[in-house]
Amino acid sequence: MSDRPRYDLAALRTRLDGIRLEDNPALVRQKSRDFYWYSPILKRQLDAVAADLVAYPASQDDVVRVLEACAELAIPVTPRGAGTGNYGQAMPLAGGVVLDLSGMDRVLDIAPGRVVAQAGALLADIDAATRATGQELRLSPSTYRTASIGGFIAGGSGGVGSIMWGGLRDLGNILGLTVVTMERQPRVLRLTGEEVGKVAHAYGTNGIITEVTMPLAPAYGWLEAIIGFDDFGRACSYANALGEQDALAKKLVSVVAAPVPQLYFLRHRPFLPDGKHVVLAMVDVLAADAFAAFTTRHGGEFLFRSDLVPAERRAGLPPIYELAWNHTTLRALRVDPAITYLQTLYPFPHQLDLVARLHARLGAEVPAHLEFVRFDGKVTCFGLPLVQFTTEERLEEIIAIHEEMGAVVFNPHRYTLEEGGMKQTDAVQLAFKREADPAGLLNPGKMIGWENPDFDLASGRLYLFQGLA
Amino acid sequence: MSDRPRYDLAALRTRLDGIRLEDNPALVRQKSRDFYWYSPILKRQLDAVAADLVAYPASQDDVVRVLEACAELAIPVTPRGAGTGNYGQAMPLAGGVVLDLSGMDRVLDIAPGRVVAQAGALLADIDAATRATGQELRLSPSTYRTASIGGFIAGGSGGVGSIMWGGLRDLGNILGLTVVTMERQPRVLRLTGEEVGKVAHAYGTNGIITEVTMPLAPAYGWLEAIIGFDDFGRACSYANALGEQDALAKKLVSVVAAPVPQLYFLRHRPFLPDGKHVVLAMVDVLAADAFAAFTTRHGGEFLFRSDLVPAERRAGLPPIYELAWNHTTLRALRVDPAITYLQTLYPFPHQLDLVARLHARLGAEVPAHLEFVRFDGKVTCFGLPLVQFTTEERLEEIIAIHEEMGAVVFNPHRYTLEEGGMKQTDAVQLAFKREADPAGLLNPGKMIGWENPDFDLASGRLYLFQGLA
Ligand SMILES: Cc1cc2nc3c(=O)[nH]c(=O)nc-3n(C[C@H](O)[C@H](O)[C@H](O)COP(=O)(O)OP(=O)(O)OC[C@H]3O[C@@H](n4cnc5c(N)ncnc54)[C@H](O)[C@@H]3O)c2cc1C
Ligand SMILES: Cc1cc2nc3c(=O)[nH]c(=O)nc-3n(C[C@H](O)[C@H](O)[C@H](O)COP(=O)(O)OP(=O)(O)OC[C@H]3O[C@@H](n4cnc5c(N)ncnc54)[C@H](O)[C@@H]3O)c2cc1C
Numbered sequence: 001m002s003d004r005p006r007y008d009l010a011a012l013r014t015r016l017d018g019i020r021l022e023d024n025p026a027l028v029r030q031k032s033r034d035f036y037w038y039s040p041i042l043k044r045q046l047d048a049v050a051a052d053l054v055a056y057p058a059s060q061d062d063v064v065r066v067l068e069a070c071a072e073l074a075i076p077v078t079p080r081g082a083g084t085g086n087y088g089q090a091m092p093l094a095g096g097v098v099l100d101l102s103g104m105d106r107v108l109d110i111a112p113g114r115v116v117a118q119a120g121a122l123l124a125d126i127d128a129a130t131r132a133t134g135q136e137l138r139l140s141p142s143t144y145r146t147a148s149i150g151g152f153i154a155g156g157s158g159g160v161g162s163i164m165w166g167g168l169r170d171l172g173n174i175l176g177l178t179v180v181t182m183e184r185q186p187r188v189l190r191l192t193g194e195e196v197g198k199v200a201h202a203y204g205t206n207g208i209i210t211e212v213t214m215p216l217a218p219a220y221g222w223l224e225a226i227i228g229f230d231d232f233g234r235a236c237s238y239a240n241a242l243g244e245q246d247a248l249a250k251k252l253v254s255v256v257a258a259p260v261p262q263l264y265f266l267r268h269r270p271f272l273p274d275g276k277h278v279v280l281a282m283v284d285v286l287a288a289d290a291f292a293a294f295t296t297r298h299g300g301e302f303l304f305r306s307d308l309v310p311a312e313r314r315a316g317l318p319p320i321y322e323l324a325w326n327h328t329t330l331r332a333l334r335v336d337p338a339i340t341y342l343q344t345l346y347p348f349p350h351q352l353d354l355v356a357r358l359h360a361r362l363g364a365e366v367p368a369h370l371e372f373v374r375f376d377g378k379v380t381c382f383g384l385p386l387v388q389f390t391t392e393e394r395l396e397e398i399i400a401i402h403e404e405m406g407a408v409v410f411n412p413h414r415y416t417l418e419e420g421g422m423k424q425t426d427a428v429q430l431a432f433k434r435e436a437d438p439a440g441l442l443n444p445g446k447m448i449g450w451e452n453p454d455f456d457l458a459s460g461r462l463y464l465f466q467g468l469a
Numbered sequence: 470m471s472d473r474p475r476y477d478l479a480a481l482r483t484r485l486d487g488i489r490l491e492d493n494p495a496l497v498r499q500k501s502r503d504f505y506w507y508s509p510i511l512k513r514q515l516d517a518v519a520a521d522l523v524a525y526p527a528s529q530d531d532v533v534r535v536l537e538a539c540a541e542l543a544i545p546v547t548p549r550g551a552g553t554g555n556y557g558q559a560m561p562l563a564g565g566v567v568l569d570l571s572g573m574d575r576v577l578d579i580a581p582g583r584v585v586a587q588a589g590a591l592l593a594d595i596d597a598a599t600r601a602t603g604q605e606l607r608l609s610p611s612t613y614r615t616a617s618i619g620g621f622i623a624g625g626s627g628g629v630g631s632i633m634w635g636g637l638r639d640l641g642n643i644l645g646l647t648v649v650t651m652e653r654q655p656r657v658l659r660l661t662g663e664e665v666g667k668v669a670h671a672y673g674t675n676g677i678i679t680e681v682t683m684p685l686a687p688a689y690g691w692l693e694a695i696i697g698f699d700d701f702g703r704a705c706s707y708a709n710a711l712g713e714q715d716a717l718a719k720k721l722v723s724v725v726a727a728p729v730p731q732l733y734f735l736r737h738r739p740f741l742p743d744g745k746h747v748v749l750a751m752v753d754v755l756a757a758d759a760f761a762a763f764t765t766r767h768g769g770e771f772l773f774r775s776d777l778v779p780a781e782r783r784a785g786l787p788p789i790y791e792l793a794w795n796h797t798t799l800r801a802l803r804v805d806p807a808i809t810y811l812q813t814l815y816p817f818p819h820q821l822d823l824v825a826r827l828h829a830r831l832g833a834e835v836p837a838h839l840e841f842v843r844f845d846g847k848v849t850c851f852g853l854p855l856v857q858f859t860t861e862e863r864l865e866e867i868i869a870i871h872e873e874m875g876a877v878v879f880n881p882h883r884y885t886l887e888e889g890g891m892k893q894t895d896a897v898q899l900a901f902k903r904e905a906d907p908a909g910l911l912n913p914g915k916m917i918g919w920e921n922p923d924f925d926l927a928s929g930r931l932y933l934f935q936g937l938a
Contacts, residue, residue: 112603113689113755134581134603135687138716166715171759173716193758194766215716215755218604218687220582244846246635247607247642247684286582286684289662290640297663349818377713377848 007075007096009052015069020056020103028054031080031098036088038329040340040389041413049091051078051098058103060180060188060210067186067208070097070441077182078443079204081120081151084143086326088415089155089203093445099208101150110135113216114175119150119209127219135216138165139173142325150209153177153200157422157464160282160321162373163243163253165217168200169465175215179207181436189436194468198432201423201465203446206436220249221285224320226268226304227295228276232257232359235277236352236370236381238298242281243372243379248291249284253372254324256280257359260367260386264331267317271304278303280324325384328369332386342366342399344383345408345462351380354406358385361405366398383407408462418448418455418463425449426457426467476544476565478521484538489525489572497523500549500567505557507798509809509858510882520547520561527572529649529657529679536655536677539566539910546651547912548673550589550620553612555795557884558624558672562914568677570619579604582685583644588619588678596688604685607634608642611794619678622646622669626891626933629751629790631842632712632722634686637669638934644684648676651906658905663937667901670892670934672915675905689718690754693789695737695773696764697745701726701828704746705821705839707767711750712841712848717760718753722841723793725749726828729836729855733800736786740773747772749793794853797838801855811835811868813852814877814931820849823875827854830874835867852876877931887917887924887932894918895926895936 013021022028032050036042057063070077076096083090092098101120107129109116115130115137124145127136139161141147147156153174158167165173174196179189189207191199199207229235232255239255242248261278262269272278279300283291285307295302306314323331329341346354359368365388370381387398399409410421417423425447433450436442440450448455457467482490491497501519505511526532539546545565552559561567570589576598578585584599584606593614596605608630610616616625622643627636634642643665648658658676660668668676698704701724708724711717730741741747748769752760754776764771775783792800798810815823828837834857839850856867868878879890886892894916902919905911909919917924926936 113687113753164715170716171714171763172718172753172756175755175759194762215718215753216687218582241846245640246633246843246846247639249641249684284582284641284684286644287641290644293663294640374715377710377715379846 007052008073012053012069012073012075012097016055016066019062019065020058022054022056023052025050028052028098031083031100032092034083034085034088034090036086036091036415038086038333038340039413041392041395042088042415046088046091046415049088049093050095051092052095054098054100056100056103060178063099063180063208063210064186064188066097066099067180067182068184071182071184071186071439074439074441076441076444079150079154079208081148081154082122082143082146084147085151085155086412087420089446090151091415092443101148104210108211114213115216116211116213117149118211120148123147123149123152130216131219134219136219137161138215138217139168142321142327144321149212149214153212154202154204154209157201158373159325161217161251162371163250163379164374166374167464173215174200174212176213177209178211179209179436181207182442183438197465197468198429201417203417203443205417205443205447205450206433207442222251222282223285223288223291224304224306225281225283225291225302226271226320227279227281227300228273228303229279229300230275230277232277232368233352233356234299235279236355238300239279239370239372240352240379240381241298242279242294245294248287248294251282252280252321252324254280255368255370256323256328257363257368260328260332260369264328264335265323266331266335268304268323273303276303280320282320325371328384329386338389340387340389340395341412342383342385342387342402343410343412344385344402345375345410346381346383347406347408348375348378348380350406355381355383358402358405358407362398362401410464416446416448421461422464424463424465424467426469428468476521477542481522481538481542481544481566485524485535488531488534489527491523491525492521494519497521497567500552500569501561503552503554503557503559505555505560505884507555507802507809508882510861510864511557511884515557515560515884518557518560518562519564520567521564523567523569525569525572529647532568532649532677532679533655533657535566535568536649536651537653540651540653540655540908543908543910545910545913548619548623548677550617550623551591551612551615553610553616554620554624556881556889558915559620560884561912570617573679577680583682584685585680585682586618587680589617592616592618592621599685600688603688605688606630607684607686608637611790611796613790618681618683622681623671623673623678626670627842628794630686630720631840632719632848633843635843636933642684643669643681645682646678647680648678648905650676650904651908651911666934666937667898670886672886673912674886674916674919675902675911687718691720691751692754692757692760693773693775694750694752694760694771695740695789696748696750696769697742697772698748698769699744699746701746701837702821702825703768704748705824707769708748708839708841709821709848709850710767711748711763714763717756717763720751721749721790721793723749724837724839725792725797726832726837729797729801729838733797733804734792735800735804737773737792742772745772749789751789794840797853798855807858809856809858809864810881811852811854811856811871812879812881813854813871814844814879815850815852816875816877817844817847817849819875824850824852827871827874827876831867831870879933885915885917890930891933893932893934893936895938897937
């Protein structure tokens with residue numbers, strides 16, 4: 001990455017007159033990184049990555065101007081929302097321009113069932129606007145308060161809400177996208193239906209998203225609960241059964257094995273007796289009695305219920321979703337920097353059995369953390385287990401053990417789409433890339449199917465975002 | 470039923486002064502029946518059933534007065550909503566009073582996520598009120614336009630909406646009930662959580678529901694679609710997969726085998742080419758492109774789409790849910806009075822295989838009609854197959870074949886809770902009945918567990934509404 005080509009930045013600056021640019025090296029460096037340091041491997045590989053320049057478009061016209069100029073001058077462009085991705089997705093491997101969309105943050109239109117927003121709008125800001133109509137986004141990452149909607153669509157997969165609505169991969173969770181292509185004469189495309197799959201979770205490698213249309217769900221009053229179990233297996237089967245309660249509207253069902261909650265959920269510590277494995281849940285508060293009845297039936301013990309704990313004891317607590325998804329990892333990392341993590345899927349219908357076997361085999365070194373979701377119409381769970389990091393070799397071994405035993409691993413220690421395992425490139429995807437970014441200037445280095453024509457597109461593995469052919 | 474006891478109606482009349490009563494025999498007879506004639510067996514058994522008197526309470530106080538007086542005078546009381554039940558549920562086997570709740574039809578309160586209404590309110594009227602807030606009931610029977618919410622809770626099970634929300638059996642689909650007991654001094658009970666299960670689908674045998682609190686869902690614009698297939702199996706697997714699309718908000722996914730649609734869906738006939746097996750669907754219109762993409766992926770052909778068919782061609786068509794659930798049967802009966810039906814469940818995960826085997830074996834005599842639903846967290850289907858009725862013996866044989874092959878039958882040719890197979894009586898249920906109706910005067914003859922103390926409560930069968938012990 002040190003012998004990267006020199007770009008004609010002077011010409012670029014002239015052409016982009018009127019658009020805010022930043023070339024202060026410290027600031028450029030800062031805008032060239034994300035949460036890649038979650039992975040000790042990516043940290044080693046990507047630490048030196050930096051762009052030459054950051055451009056801050058204020059409108060779609062600005063985006064068109066930047067792409068037009070960069071296409072002409074053969075300068076790579078890497079889009080950036082809020083830079084909260086964990087896999088170096090937003091890091092400009094070949095330098096050039098980081099296109100920071102944070103200035104395009106307007107919520108444009110709200111109607112029953114959907115919202116239209118600019119790509120740089122923060123998820124929490126979108127909800128603040130839609131909540132006036134009793135609605136909110138179906139899905140958000142646990143970085144809800146800091147991440148952008150465009151970055152979520154281009155770099156994320158799902159999270160809070162996936163237990164009701166599945167993931168971003170599912171038809172219907174993204175209603176429409178406006179995308180600008182990287183061509184001498186950039187085009188503005190409007191994608192709906194199947195076509196949004198071309199750009200979803202593509203790390204911005206085949207178009208810059210400027211505007212999004214997202215479906216909305218009812219903004220329930222969400223009861224936050226922590227339910228304790230002495231037995232890990234019972235915590236898992238409770239969580240699975242809660243996920244399967246069709247009539248309880250819910251937004252979060254997570255399992256975190258002891259002693260993770262006790263060691264790392266510092267502000268919730270008073271609610272977390274030693275030894276308890278916990279389930280974190282967000283459930284429609286109107287169904288509180290039904291939820292309590294269900295919990296009693298399953299022998300669960302409420303350690304925390306936001307509707308019952310007095311306000312003064314709740315003050316200072318983070319929202320419960322910030323104990324879940326990748327925030328579990330973040331909280332652990334803050335206490336113990338030697339910790340890293342994995343991302344797994346335990347396929348239905350054997351998820352509970354597989355989790356139990358993995359926990360028995362690796363539980364001490366790889367403490368369990370499960371996120372229950374709807375996946376292809378069934379309730380099952382992803383894992384974001386913590387890993388007590390020792391060496392890269394041991395990490396690869398742990399991954400191999402998971403795969404051998406039947407888990408699918410979406411390797412968070414890889415910066416390419418395909419190796420991360422979430423996005424399958426195929427003929428349709430590559431044909432679209434040839435159209436939308438013929439010179440391969442968008443976020444180069446992230447799509448192996450493009451960089452390496454010999455790459456085996458037809459590998460038998462399970463990708464989260466499947467090919468479109 | 471002809472040698473039934475004489476009741477002291479004169480004393481009753483005196484005590485109920487000020488409450489509207491009806492004793493015109495023709496009118497009383499009319500209010501003593503429901504859609505029991507759907508079943509040739511129930512038609513034979515129940516044709517002579519009639520009450521002595523119909524009482525029309527205008528308020529909960531009136532209900533209390535009627536129950537108090539009838540408890541005192543040992544006169545049976547059978548509640549009635551709109552009388553659209555199919556199993557003679559609302560028919561007063563021992564005469565006495567029919568308590569017609571249709572006058573208690575007010576929508577009392579609407580808030581985000583829930584509605585409070587009087588028990589006699591019609592489902593469509595509740596929705597007309599809640600829709601102003603962008604909300605509607607989660608579940609309704611296909612008799613949506615004529616049935617009452619109290620009758621639905623006490624006599625129904627689910628229907629339109631069950632593909633998103635499961636059934637009335639599920640914790641959270643009924644938030645609260647106000648119930649008046651049948652005692653010398655009637656009590657007004659407020660049931661929530663687990664307790665609503667005591668009164669749900671109990672045919673009014675253990676309390677009169679006066680007020681209900683029901684959860685609300687977003688009132689999407691519902692696109693109505695009919696999708697055609699040449700192959701029955703492909704129609705079924707399309708419908709199952711559509712049910713499993715987590716991100717497509719939907720309300721109806723039904724399969725009707727040819728030639729049923731062509732023979733009986735008279736007003737939709739122009740849209741139904743000969744030989745096509747059809748899927749009926751209601752899907753959030755905002756996701757129309759995603760839904761179309763899904764349908765293309767699965768080789769489905771749109772025969773009808775309400776968003777594309779011009780208004781003049783749609784005029785005069787019934788809403789699509791009135792082709793589904795028990796309306797399929799009704800439409801067939803109108804053309805061919807010799808038709809009757811069954812109610813079955815094809816348990817997950819073998820539903821498609823079981824449906825295919827039954828269709829192969831009995832398809833001509835018992836044409837398939839499936840309703841896809843969420844059931845215990847999975848997508849599977851109920852069946853409401855039509856039956857070309859010949860004899861009662863043959864009907865029993867057909868039921869036996871279904872059970873042998875692995876289907877669960879909820880026999881719609883029985884008027885008791887347990888034989889119908891939907892409601893399990895158990896110790897908790899009976900204890901509540903002893904409290905709420907110690908003399909057994911509420912809708913007598915419908916709960917075997919009460920009438921016959923030797924009844925085996927612990928039978929191994931699957932009940933839709935399970936016991937509470
Ligand atoms: C603590 C923590 C918890 C997390 N939890 C979750 C979670 O629950 N679920 C989840 O899915 N993710 C999660 N993430 C990852 C990440 O936070 C989310 O995916 C987030 O939505 C990314 O948004 P962003 O604006 O920060 O995107 P960025 O990191 O800025 O960008 C993400 C990717 O999208 C591209 N991109 C950004 N904007 C555009 C655009 N307008 N057009 C085209 N491409 C664009 C970037 O180039 C990059 O490849 C978590 C991360 C952390 C650190
Ligand atoms: C064409 C057709 C289609 C149908 N489709 C469906 C369907 O999709 N799903 C479904 O579940 N059902 C269906 N049904 C059955 C029935 O229409 C519904 O269950 C309906 O909701 C019953 O409401 P109702 O007001 O007519 O009740 P009624 O028939 O009047 O009463 C039903 C039962 O509840 C009792 N009851 C009524 N009101 C009260 C009260 N206030 N307190 C206590 N007990 C009370 C009655 O005694 C009776 O036992 C269908 C019936 C027909 C004829």
